Amino acid sequence: MILFxxxxxxxxxxxxxxxVSFEIRRGxxxxxxxxxxxxxxxxxxxxxxxxxxxxxTVRTGGFDTASAKTSRIAKFTGFLFQDPDRQICKNSVRDxxxxxxxxxxxxxxxIEMRCERAIREFSFDGEREPxxxxxxxxxxxxxxxxxxxxxxxxxxxxxxxxxxxxxxxxIMDCISAINRKGATVLMISHDMEIVQDFAKDAxxxxxxMLLAHGRTKEIIRDxxxxxxxxxxxxxxxxxxxxxGEGYESVVTVGDMVSAVKERSGSKR
Amino acid sequence: xxxxxxxxxxxxxFLHRLNPLAKIFLSLMLCVSCFVTDSLYFCLFMILLxxxxxxxxxxxxxxxxxxxxLVKLSALLFLIQVFFIREGxxxxxxxxxxxxxxxxxxxxLLMALRLIGATMPLALMLSITRMNDLxxxxxxxxxxxxxxxxxLTTAIRFIPVFTAAMAGIIEAQTARGVSFDTRNIFTKxxxxxxxxxxxxxxxxxxxxxxxxxxxLRGFNLRKRESGYKNYPIRAADIGxxxxxxxxxxxxxxxx
Numbered sequence: 001m002i003l004f005x006x007x008x009x010x011x012x013x014x015x016x017x018x019x020v021s022f023e024i025r026r027g028x029x030x031x032x033x034x035x036x037x038x039x040x041x042x043x044x045x046x047x048x049x050x051x052x053x054x055x056x057t058v059r060t061g062g063f064d065t066a067s068a069k070t071s072r073i074a075k076f077t078g079f080l081f082q083d084p085d086r087q088i089c090k091n092s093v094r095d096x097x098x099x100x101x102x103x104x105x106x107x108x109x110x111i112e113m114r115c116e117r118a119i120r121e122f123s124f125d126g127e128r129e130p131x132x133x134x135x136x137x138x139x140x141x142x143x144x145x146x147x148x149x150x151x152x153x154x155x156x157x158x159x160x161x162x163x164x165x166x167x168x169x170x171i172m173d174c175i176s177a178i179n180r181k182g183a184t185v186l187m188i189s190h191d192m193e194i195v196q197d198f199a200k201d202a203x204x205x206x207x208x209m210l211l212a213h214g215r216t217k218e219i220i221r222d223x224x225x226x227x228x229x230x231x232x233x234x235x236x237x238x239x240x241x242x243x244g245e246g247y248e249s250v251v252t253v254g255d256m257v258s259a260v261k262e263r264s265g266s267k268r
Numbered sequence: 269x270x271x272x273x274x275x276x277x278x279x280x281x282f283l284h285r286l287n288p289l290a291k292i293f294l295s296l297m298l299c300v301s302c303f304v305t306d307s308l309y310f311c312l313f314m315i316l317l318x319x320x321x322x323x324x325x326x327x328x329x330x331x332x333x334x335x336x337x338l339v340k341l342s343a344l345l346f347l348i349q350v351f352f353i354r355e356g357x358x359x360x361x362x363x364x365x366x367x368x369x370x371x372x373x374x375x376x377l378l379m380a381l382r383l384i385g386a387t388m389p390l391a392l393m394l395s396i397t398r399m400n401d402l403x404x405x406x407x408x409x410x411x412x413x414x415x416x417x418x419x420l421t422t423a424i425r426f427i428p429v430f431t432a433a434m435a436g437i438i439e440a441q442t443a444r445g446v447s448f449d450t451r452n453i454f455t456k457x458x459x460x461x462x463x464x465x466x467x468x469x470x471x472x473x474x475x476x477x478x479x480x481x482x483x484l485r486g487f488n489l490r491k492r493e494s495g496y497k498n499y500p501i502r503a504a505d506i507g508x509x510x511x512x513x514x515x516x517x518x519x520x521x522x523x
Contacts, residue, residue, distance in 0.1 A: 050439055074445035085470050086433075086440035089462045103445030131469050145444075 001026045001153055001184040002047050007056035009042055016042045018208040019056070024201075026152075029176075029185045031199035031216065033192070035230035039208040040188045044155050047186060048077045061153060075104045078151035082158040084138040085131075093141055094119060094126035100145035118148040136167035143171060147178055154178060156187040160194060172198055192234040196220055196251060204229045217251055275428055277395045282504070283325040284396050288405040290505040290512075295393035297512035301519030302385035308374070310522045311381035314515075318388040325396050331388070338387055342380035349376035399425050405499050418487075422478065430471055437466050 002024040009017040016039045024030050032040050045051040046058050049065035058065040061076050081087060090096040097118050101111040119126045122144040130141055139159070146154065156175065160168040168191075176198055179185045189195050195202060195216060202216040206229040212219055219225065220233050221241065233241065240250035246263055250256045278284075283291070302314050315335070322331030349372070356371025394402075399421045406417035438460075442448045446459055 045439075048443055050443055069447070070442050071445050071447040071450075074443060077443075079440075079443035081436075081440050081443075083436070085466055085473075086436045087444065087466075089437075089441065089465050091465070100444055 001028070001061060002186065003057075003059040004046075005057045005059075007046065007053045007058055009039075009046060009051060010054045011042075016208050017046065017053075020205075020208075020210045021056075022203060022210060022213050024184060024186060026184055027179070027182055028201055029179045029199050030187070030201040030203060031195040032186060032188045032203050032205060033190075033195060033229070033231060034205035038205045038229065040205055041157055042208075043205065044079075044157055044186065044188055047155055048079055048153075049073045050079075071103075076152040078146035078149060078154045080143060080146055080154070080156045080159050082161050084135070084142040087142045087145070088130045088138060091129060092126065093124045093128050093130060096130055096141060097145045097148050101148055104149050114148045114150075118144045136163050139163060139167070139171065143174060147174065150178075151183060153184045154186070156185065156189075158188050158190065160189070160191060168194070192220065192232065193236075196234045196237065204231070206230070220251075221248075275395070276398055277325075277327045277330060279326050279396065281325045281396070283321060285504075286508055287499050287501055287505040288397050288401045289409055289499065289501070290508040291393045291397050292402070292405070294508050294512040295389040297516040298389035299386040301516045302382045303519075304516070305519040305522060306378065307522050308378055308381060310519060311378065311385045314385040315381065315388065317515075318385065318392060321389075322392055325392070327392070327395055330395060331392065334388060334391055335384065338384045342383050345383060346376045346380040349379055394424060401497075401499070404497050408497075409499060418482075426471075426474070429474065430467065433470050433474075434463070434467055437463050437470075 002022075004020050004022050007017060007020045008015060020043065032043065034040050042051060046053055046065065047060055049058075049060070049063075049068060049070040052066050060073055063073055065073065088096055090099050094115060098111060098115045101114055105111060116126075118124075122140055124141065124144065130138060133141065143159070154175065159171055159175070163171065172194060175185060175187070185199075187195075187199060189199075199216050201214065202219045203213045204211040204219060204225060211229055212222070212225055220237050223233060223241065226233055232238070236250065236253055236256055240247040240256065240259075247256070247259050250259050286294075298314060298318070302311055305311060305314075319328070319331055319335070322328055350368055351366055351372075353369060353372030353375055354367065356369035358367045359370050359373065360368040362368070403414075403417045403421040406412045406420070407414045438448055441459075441463060448456065448459060450456055450459075
């Protein structure tokens with residue numbers, strides 16, 4: 001779905017992405033992790049053609065992003081920005097979702113049907129003024145607008161930043177659901193717990209270079225790798241690493257409880 | 269783009285070290301001299317002077333980028349102007365009785381050069397003066413109430429913020445499938461209008477936030493004496509004042 005072949009990107013004389021190569025296959029859920037300024041957002045923008053590589057090739061959905069129009073790639077790609085206010089430009093929830101659909105499809109009936117379905121599924125009041133909604137609600141509205149178009153590829157730039165736990169879980173469950181339906185997800189996140197719970201794969205970016213790309217379970221247990229990228233493992237993984245033998249497979253709190261029970265049982 | 273031109277560019281050049289009041293005065297006089305002169309050569313000289321000062325301050329790259337943008341804008345102004353002045357000898361006759369006269373061409377060229385020559389000094393002054401210094405000198409030396417000086421400097425400071433916000437909004441809409449990557453300028457202009465809504469909302473939010481924050485930090489308690497920084501007038505500043513007056517006088521007397 002996304003193929004980076006030795007991609008570099010420079011802006012204002014600074015090399016931000018340095019010779020990155022990777023492939024994300026259709027249906028994958030990949031998290032992109034790294035410290036601030038590592039180049040995560042730039043890499044995400046390279047994926048859908050918002051930025052064009054200085055050298056190397058980026059192919060998204062079979063299109064070379066250097067030559068394909070971004071609006072063409074947007075027909076099958078949804079992009080969720082950290083700040084929902086950049087995206088909202090209509091005076092009602094209904095118009096906002098409809099506008100998103102109108103950008104990528106022409107069938108009026110289909111647009112209306114999908115718009116009403118999104119309003120229903122996300123429990124919105126269609127006539128509500130978006131800018132009177134809370135931050136979490138606006139983020140949900142933007143997500144609803146993106147998901148209504150049923151994108152094959154979903155790129156998320158820190159989708160849960162600034163949200164409370166409930167809103168965060170709601171957003172992540174929606175993303176997880178569309179991934180289960182077959183969409184490919186690339187998510188930038190600082191929240192290692194979220195990465196651990198939802199992303200099957202992870203990529204670690206540091207100073208514009210890709211340090212690792214593999215299974216999330218393995219990456220978050222690699223302290224040395226995470227330290228090189230100025231990251232810390234999730235607390236539960238950290239605890240499992242401290243406890244050592246017998247806790248290697250612990251990823252979630254549930255795993256930890258099971259492992260502790262098992263070990264205390266064996267002792268008895 | 270405008271935002272980048274107005275950002276403060278740190279440095280320790282002679283021009284950077286001048287009293288902010290001298291910088292304001294110099295830029296205003298350079299601006300005025302461009303408006304009062306009727307000489308094309310004088311306007312050209314003023315533009316070259318602006319570029320030389322920018323080089324002295326170590327901001328040549330920025331000045332050239334600014335010049336490029338202003339030349340484009342002036343070219344548009346020239347084209348609009350040149351077809352409306354019908355006095356003088358016709359030097360080009362176009363279909364539908366559209367004519368370009370010698371007087372029209374010269375006047376339009378003068379207007380275009382004036383625009384460049386008058387805009388550059390103000391932008392360059394802002395590039396080499398910290399907003400705080402500008403604000404302090406407006407209040408402390410010129411006696412302008414702090415409220416107004418703060419409003420002026422904040423308005424200037426917000427230009428790059430809003431430019432970045434607009435760029436972000438356009439980026440988000442492009443990612444959504446809005447055809448901002450079209451080459452048709454009219455389609456592009458039509459697409460930009462709906463974006464005024466998010467820009468307005470984010471701008472008002474930012475301004476409201478800044479106002480509340482300032483008030484909570486005792487903005488209304490601030491008086492003229494609250495500023496602790498002094499800006500003495502030195503010999504170099506007096507030299508700059510004299511130079512500025514000379515340039516303005518030359519603008520009037522050069523034929």
